[in-house]
Amino acid sequence: MKPDEIQLKQASRATLYSLLNLTMLPIVGFISLCLLYRKTTSNTIDRYYVLLGIKTNLYAAAALFLVTALMIFMGGFESPWTWVYVISYFVFVHALFILFATWSMVRSWTGEKLKRSFLSK
Amino acid sequence: MRETFTKGMARNIYYGGGVFFFLVLIGLTVDTVKGLPATDNSENITEQVAAGKRLWEINDCIGCHSLLGEGAYFAPELGNVYTRFGESTEAIKAFIKYRPVDGVKGRRSMPQFNLTDEELEEIAQFLKYVDGIKTARNWPPNIQG
Amino acid sequence: MMKYESQGIAKMYFIAAIGLFLGQILFGIIMGLQYVMGDFLFPEIPFNVARMVHTNLLIVWLLFGFMGSAYFLVPEEAERELYAPWLAKLMFWIFLVAGVLTILGYLLVPYAKLAEITMNDLLPTMGREFLEQPTITKIGIVIVVLAFIFNIGMTVLSGRKTVINLVLLTGLVGLAVFFLFSFYNPDNLVLDKYFWWFVVHLWVEGVWELIMASLLAYVLIKVTGVDREVIEKWLYLIVGMALISGLIGTGHHFFWIGTPDYWQWLGSIFSALEPIPFFMMTLFAFNVVNKRRRDHPNKAAVLWALGTGVMAFLGAGVWGFLHTLAPINFYTHGTQITAAHGHMAFYGAYVMVVLTMISYSMPIMRGQKAANERAQVFEMWSFWMMTVAMVFITLFLTGAGILQVYLQRYSENPESFMVVQDKVAMFYWMRELAGLVFLAGLLLYIYSFFAKGKEVEFVEE
Ligand code: HEM
Ligand code: HEM
Ligand SMILES: [Fe+2]
Numbered sequence: 001m002k003p004d005e006i007q008l009k010q011a012s013r014a015t016l017y018s019l020l021n022l023t024m025l026p027i028v029g030f031i032s033l034c035l036l037y038r039k040t041t042s043n044t045i046d047r048y049y050v051l052l053g054i055k056t057n058l059y060a061a062a063a064l065f066l067v068t069a070l071m072i073f074m075g076g077f078e079s080p081w082t083w084v085y086v087i088s089y090f091v092f093v094h095a096l097f098i099l100f101a102t103w104s105m106v107r108s109w110t111g112e113k114l115k116r117s118f119l120s121k
Numbered sequence: 122m123r124e125t126f127t128k129g130m131a132r133n134i135y136y137g138g139g140v141f142f143f144l145v146l147i148g149l150t151v152d153t154v155k156g157l158p159a160t161d162n163s164e165n166i167t168e169q170v171a172a173g174k175r176l177w178e179i180n181d182c183i184g185c186h187s188l189l190g191e192g193a194y195f196a197p198e199l200g201n202v203y204t205r206f207g208e209s210t211e212a213i214k215a216f217i218k219y220r221p222v223d224g225v226k227g228r229r230s231m232p233q234f235n236l237t238d239e240e241l242e243e244i245a246q247f248l249k250y251v252d253g254i255k256t257a258r259n260w261p262p263n264i265q266g
Numbered sequence: 267m268m269k270y271e272s273q274g275i276a277k278m279y280f281i282a283a284i285g286l287f288l289g290q291i292l293f294g295i296i297m298g299l300q301y302v303m304g305d306f307l308f309p310e311i312p313f314n315v316a317r318m319v320h321t322n323l324l325i326v327w328l329l330f331g332f333m334g335s336a337y338f339l340v341p342e343e344a345e346r347e348l349y350a351p352w353l354a355k356l357m358f359w360i361f362l363v364a365g366v367l368t369i370l371g372y373l374l375v376p377y378a379k380l381a382e383i384t385m386n387d388l389l390p391t392m393g394r395e396f397l398e399q400p401t402i403t404k405i406g407i408v409i410v411v412l413a414f415i416f417n418i419g420m421t422v423l424s425g426r427k428t429v430i431n432l433v434l435l436t437g438l439v440g441l442a443v444f445f446l447f448s449f450y451n452p453d454n455l456v457l458d459k460y461f462w463w464f465v466v467h468l469w470v471e472g473v474w475e476l477i478m479a480s481l482l483a484y485v486l487i488k489v490t491g492v493d494r495e496v497i498e499k500w501l502y503l504i505v506g507m508a509l510i511s512g513l514i515g516t517g518h519h520f521f522w523i524g525t526p527d528y529w530q531w532l533g534s535i536f537s538a539l540e541p542i543p544f545f546m547m548t549l550f551a552f553n554v555v556n557k558r559r560r561d562h563p564n565k566a567a568v569l570w571a572l573g574t575g576v577m578a579f580l581g582a583g584v585w586g587f588l589h590t591l592a593p594i595n596f597y598t599h600g601t602q603i604t605a606a607h608g609h610m611a612f613y614g615a616y617v618m619v620v621l622t623m624i625s626y627s628m629p630i631m632r633g634q635k636a637a638n639e640r641a642q643v644f645e646m647w648s649f650w651m652m653t654v655a656m657v658f659i660t661l662f663l664t665g666a667g668i669l670q671v672y673l674q675r676y677s678e679n680p681e682s683f684m685v686v687q688d689k690v691a692m693f694y695w696m697r698e699l700a701g702l703v704f705l706a707g708l709l710l711y712i713y714s715f716f717a718k719g720k721e722v723e724f725v726e727e
Contacts, residue, residue, distance in 0.1 A: 080672035084665045092661065095584045099548070099576060106552040128429075128495060131502035135433075139509040146513045149532070153460065153525055160524045161456040171453040178393025178451075179381040184314020189523045190600030191459065192395050195301065195313050197683035198600065222309065229304030229684075232312050234378070251455055257530060258596060260522035265680045 003045040008111050010036060010046035015105035018053030022060060022098050030057055049108045056104070060097045064090060162253040172240075173247025180234050188251060190260065195229065198266030203252035205264050210245035217241060267630050270341040272348035277631045278358055279334025280624045284712060286327035286365070287617075291705050293320040298698040302691050311373070318398040319372055324612065325396065326365045329411075331620030332441075332477055333361075336418050336434060338627045339484050344425025353417050357410050364406040368399055390451055394462055397448045404448055411442045429498040430487075433505055434480040440473030456524040463519045470611070471515060471540060471582075475508040478619045479547060482574060485626045486551065489568050491559035500550045504543050511539035518590045522599055530592035537590045541583030544615075551575030563724040564629060564636035566645040570622035573653060577614025585610050585660065597675050602690075603667035610660040613652075621711075628715070640719025644710055651707025658700040666693035 003011070014036055021029025033053045040047040068086050075082030107114055157163070177183070182199070183192040189200040206212040217234065218241055224230030236244065268274060297316045299306045307316075341348050348354060371380045377393070384400035386392045391401045399407070415438050422431045447464040483501045487494060517533025520526075551572050562568060585607040589598040598604065625645065629637045637645065674686045681689075 080669050080677075083672060084668045087668055088661055088664050091584060091588055091664075095580055099579075102545075102549055103552055106549065106556045109553065110556060126499070128499045128502065131499045131506065132429075135502045135506035135509070138506045139513075142510055142513040146516065149514070149517075150460075153520070153529075154457070156526050157454075157456055157524070160526075161454055162524075163454050163456075166453050174453055174455065175387075175390055178390065179378045179386060181314045181318065181377045181393050181398060183393065183395050184317045184398070185312075187600040188455075189459065191519075191523070192600070193314065193317055194600060194602060194605055195297075195317075224305050224308040227303065227305055229300070229313070229687075230308060232309055254456060254524040256522045256524055257527050258522070260596065260599070262597060262675045263680045265674050265682050 003111050007040075007044050007046045010040060011049040011108040011111065012105065014046060014049040014053050015101065015108040018049075018056055019098070019101040019105055021053075021057050022094070022101050030054075033057070045108070045111055045113070048113060049104065052104060052114070053101075056097065056101060060094075063093055063097070160255040162250055162255070165250050165253055167246065169243050169246045170250045173243035173245070173250075176236070176240055176244050177247055185231070187266075189254070189256065196231065198261060199248060200251055200254075200256075201261055201264065201266050203249045205266065210242070210249055213245040213248055214238075214241040217244065267633060267635060268342075270347050272351045272354075273338045273341050273627075274631050275348065275351060275354045275358075276334040276338035276627060278355075279330050279337065280628060282358070282362055283327045283330035283334060283620065284624070286323050286330065288708060288712070289369070290320055290323035290327065291701075291708055293317075293323065295698070295701050295705060298694070298701045301694040302698065315372055315377065318377075319369055321396055322372075322398060323369065326361075328616050328620060329407075330361070331616075331623070332438070333414055335481050335620065335623040335627075336414070336438065338623065338631075339481070340418050340421050340431055340434070341425075343428045343431045343484070344421050346421065346425040349417050349420035349424070353413055357413050357417075360406065361410045364403055364410075368403045371400065372398070389449065391449055394448075394451070394458070396466060397462070401449075404445075408442070408445065411438075411445070415439060415442055428494075429501055430480045430484050433476050433483075433501060437473045437476030437480065437505075440476065441469065444468045444473060459523045460520065460525060463516055467516045467519055468513070470616070471512040472509065474616060475512065475543060476505045478574075478578070478615055479504045479508070479543075481619050481623050482547065482551065482571060485567060485571050485622050486554045488626060489562040489564060489571065490554050490557070491562075492554045492557050497554065500546070500554075504546045504550060507539075507546060508543040511536055511542060515540045518592075518595065521592050521595055534590065534592045538587065540590070541579070541587050544579045544583035548575040548579040562636070563722040564626060564642070566637065566642045566649070567622060567626040569646055569649055570618060570625045573649060574614065574618040574622050577610065577618055577653060577656070579614070580657075581607065581610030581612070581614035581660070585664075597671045598667065601667045601670050601675075602663045602693075603671065606660045606663035606667055609663065610656060613656045618653075634721070635724055636722050637714070638717070638719040638721050641714045641717040642722070644714035644717050648707045648711035648714060651710065652704050655700045655704035655707060659697050659704070662693045662697040662700060666690040666697075669693075 014033060017029045017032040017036065019029075021027070021033065033050060037047075037050045037054070040050055068090055071086050071089070072082055075085065104114060182188075185193050185196040186199045187194060188198070190198065202213060203210070206216070217231075217236065220231045220233045222233045293316050296307065296311065297313060297320060300308075300313050300316065337348060337354055371384075375383070377398075380400060381392050384402050386401060389401045391404055392398060397404075415435075418438065419435060422435050444465055447461045450461050452458050479501055483497050486492065487497050514532055515537035517529040518537040520529035520533055552575065555568060555572060589595050589603050589607065629635065636642065669690045670686050673681050673689065674683060
């Protein structure tokens with residue numbers, strides 16, 4: 001089934017919110033994603049990207065905040081080594097999530113899923 | 122990108138934005154240069170200091186050291202070395218003068234530049250002048266540079 | 267298969283560029299070792315000499331790369347032969363000889379002696395970071411660049427004026443204009459530093475971005491077949507954002523050098539916007555490759571183009587932002603954090619865009635649409651080796667930098683510079699290992715030009 005105009009628009013909005021949540025508008029972006037979810041129906045491209053955005057950001061939150069908190073907890077706030085790990089890790093992994101969200105956004109613009117699905121094409 | 126956003130608009134952002142902010146940069150530069158005497162310690166630029174700056178350059182001191190945080194990161198910051206050496210130009214001169222020709226085994230060493238006593242004085246005066254430049258928040262954060 | 271014969275002039279520029287690149291890396295390795303074995307090659311090649319060889323080779327080979335790229339791209343875009351091919355060849359030799367002589371000068375005589383021989387006293391410009399070249403060499407650079415711009419400019423102005431050509435030309439003119447500030451060297455150190463950045467910052471975070479974006483746009487049109495209109499709109503927006511953020515962004519260098527306090531605000535705010543054009547380049551490359559109309563047989567070139575988008579964003583955008591806000595820069599200014607950022611940004615943006623152009627154009631100049639399959643496999647391996655090595659170099663230097671900031675600047679009992687250097691030596695060892703991997707990648711890259719194998723198949727459009 002070919003996605004219609006509205007679904008395409010919502011798909012690219014979803015990936016934009018996801019990217020914003022990872023960069024300039026944390027939390028606001030996530031709430032927008034959740035609100036957008038209610039406007040989508042199952043098995044559509046926009047639902048796919050809303051879900052992908054939510055998943056990406058939940059993973060990112062876990063990978064960034066949980067792991068970082070764990071590092072600080074285990075290394076101690078006062079140890080310089082804690083900050084060596086925390087800062088390098090946070091900056092690098094955060095950037096990887098941003099790159100992933102960017103690629104998702106580009107894919108959503110052409111109305112395709114992340115992976116080319118050979119069956120439906 | 123939306124069709125309503127045309128190439129012409131993008132071009133205007135490029136030329137317009139470029140020219141506008143370039144002019145702003147020029148304006149800020151004029152203002153900065155005018156205001157510098159308040160902080161740049163230029164009243165203490167003597168002939169000796171100027172000669173010291175030239176020596177600093179032709180021996181490429183910046184190739185190992187940083188000065189006010191710019192340069193290389195192989196050897197200590199020298200923007201505050203006058204303070205670090207107890208406000209003594211004599212200590213600075215002695216340090217530069219007595220570097221072993223073949224270095225210190227296994228360690229990073231400073232070359233022996235074979236400067237005359239006069240030149241040593243000029244370099245030391247230059248470093249003293251640099252230390253007198255009023256940097257914002259008194260950078261560097263502490264005496265270690 | 268070149269459309270215009272004079273495009274072939276690019277080849278000699280690219281060969282020289284790669285040769286000098288190898289030299290740059292060898293001296294990087296020497297310095298990396300001197301960081302941990304301080305007496306290595308002392309006093310024959312002191313660190314400062316190795317450093318100027320390393321950084322000046324970088325700048326010179328990138329200039330060779332930009333010039334070669336322009337000679338390849340401009341005739342095709344302008345739809346005419348180069349205005350004066352003989353001038354391009356002549357300038358090549360002048361630039362190469364001047365460059366090599368200067369490097370030999372650094373290595374063979376003490377720097378102060380070089381200053382004396384080249385009569386630095388007449389117009390003292392030597393001995394400032396990146397601008398170590400004798401004044402006479404600087405004048406040579408100006409002459410070569412002006413002749414180059416004249417040649418390119420005449421070709422552009424009398425031919426088809428594409429957006430790519432016009433943006434490239436403004437970038438090149440800017441490069442020449444801002445280099446003139448290297449001749450201004452007042453006794454007042456604050457003034458000296460202030461205008462030094464008009465060369466360094468306004469190059470890498472200003473006009474070079476225009477050059478980079480137009481080269482990238484050109485290769486992307488070629489390898490993806492995406493509509494020129496779309497690409498040109500992107501190009502304008504990217505370079506527009508580059509100037510809007512980058513010009514006042516210069517202020518991130520005016521925090522602590524005796525300049526007024528307002529730069530802490532202006533520099534922080536505008537330079538915080540500087541990642542945007544780099545992010546847009548990533549987005550641009552991703553988008554255009556995703557929308558490609560054809561699968562170009564030169565897969566290596568596509569990989570380099572995508573890699574440029576990603577690595578420039580990481581090195582300039584992310585690692586730049588990391589230390590660009592004044593309250594953070596207060597602690598990180600002039601530490602290994604700066605070195606980490608400098609390496610990844612230069613590699614990700616300018617090294618990679620030149621290698622993208624070389625990857626796309628070299629096979630064409632050798633009469634093929636793309637290199638043979640085996641050569642491409644080697645080239646792509648070299649891409650991964652160099653790129654991953656650079657990521658690790660950056661991470662290790664970042665680690666060293668964080669420790670350095672903490673122990674020497676942040677801690678309540680700050681330790682002295684040399685003591686801290688000893689404590690972070692492990693990171694320098696790991697950086698050196700990563701550097702050796704980088705070197706191996708570069709050697710493989712060079713080998714890929716000679717590798718024989720099955721020619722790639724493609725359908726002629
Ligand atoms: C691969 C092995 C490399 C090693 C081991 C290496 C090592 C070094 C070292 C030790 C310095 C001096 C840092 C200081 O001042 O204390 C330096 C500076 C520099 N290198 Fe490299 N380098 C390598 C590759 C590269 C590459 C590929 C590039 C360019 C893409 C590059 C660009 C630079 C720049 C721009 C500087 C000056 C940095 C600054 O002022 O902050 N280097 N390098
Ligand atoms: C491709 C683009 C870029 C390149 C090649 C580059 C390269 C460099 C180099 C080599 C230095 C060290 C200069 C020195 O020796 O003193 C430097 C410093 C710096 N860069 Fe970049 N840079 C780029 C983009 C950016 C961007 C986009 C930002 C900000 C978001 C940024 C922020 C900074 C800052 C704050 C410093 C000063 C570090 C200090 O205080 O020591 N750079 N850059
Ligand atoms: Fe900058």
